[in-house]
Amino acid sequence: TKQLWSAQISNAHDKIQYESVCQPFRAVGTSGKDKHKIALAFETGPKLTIEDFNARLPKKYAINKIYKSELTKKQAQELYPEWYQRIVVEKGERGHWNRHEGIYHNWIEKCYQGTEVNHRYYCLENLCSLAVQCQIAPEQVEKDVRELAEYFETLTNKDDNHFTEYDIACAMRTYEEPTESAYRRRIEFISEKTNIPLQRTKRNGRKQEVHLKRIRAMQEFDDEDNGTNWRDGNGRKPK
Structure with missing residues (x-):
């Protein structure tokens, strides 16, 4: 991706957009955001295998850790x-x-604070992914997505790059038709796609057993203070 977005090829080389292999694209023959332009496709060669890709990549980027x-x-x-x-x-x-609902709301705040134009879709799509993980009600997701999309539109700086209903619909598909990828995402993947820096939770040098005892004590204190039970609605659901 970085090679294709180099300064010799693109004038947006300083703001690389990473696309998922599952990202939907407009059908050939339909119009794009510019109604006067038609989507085209060209056959350029045979199908490529992982080995074909590796042959074109520097060794440090080669795909060689496929789990089986x-x-x-x-x-x-x-x-x-x-x-x-x-x-x-x-x-x-x-x-x-x-996951805890607070993670979902925390991501909304991060989106308002750090979303950039070329990463708006992935920020919204990741919100829908978290909505799946945190079991957020459809009405709440629709409300939050719409409000965030309105804000994203205010960031538009080119007439051919508005944040559209199509973008919203594509993002919402993650919530409406969740796949395995909606549940399992590495923070490195999320940061790369959204350009919002994320860090793993650290135990500050504590052993796991000590760290968990500390967390449970904090949870029990919060429950006593708020009259809640942190276990309610969390954890794996029985079949």
């Missing part, structure tokens, strides 16, 4: 019988952890 279990199905059944029954035999879905 070395266990046979029989070994997996013996080691993880409950998982095997639920996923392999019953064709069940992979389980997910739910």
Whole structure:
């Protein structure tokens, strides 16, 4: 991506836009944001494999860590019988952890404070991803998305780059039709796409056991003060 957005190719080389391989694009023959321009596509060669891509990349960027279990199905059944029954035999879905609602609202604040023009879509799409993880009600998501989209439109600095209903609809698809990627995202991926810096939570040198005891004590103090129970609505849901 960085090579394609170099100064020799693009005049926006200082504001690189990263696109997901799952990012939808306009159908060939339809108009774009500029109604006088038609979307075109060109066949330039055969399909490329991972090996083909690696041959064109510097070695440090090569894709060489594709995880694949070395266990046979029989070994997996013996080691993880409950998982095997639920996923392999019953064709069940992979389980997910739910996150605290505060993470969702915190991201909204980050969007108001740090969103840039060329990263607006991914900021909104990530909000929809967090809405899935935090189990936010549809009415609340719709309200927050609309309000944030209105703010994003105020950042528009070119007539051909408005934040449109199409952008909103594409972002909302993550919430309305959640896939595995809506639940599992690395903060490095989010930061790269949104250009909003994120850092992992640190234990400040404490061992995990000590750190967790401290967190639980803080949670119990907050519960006593607020009359709440932090466990309500959190954790993995039973099947």
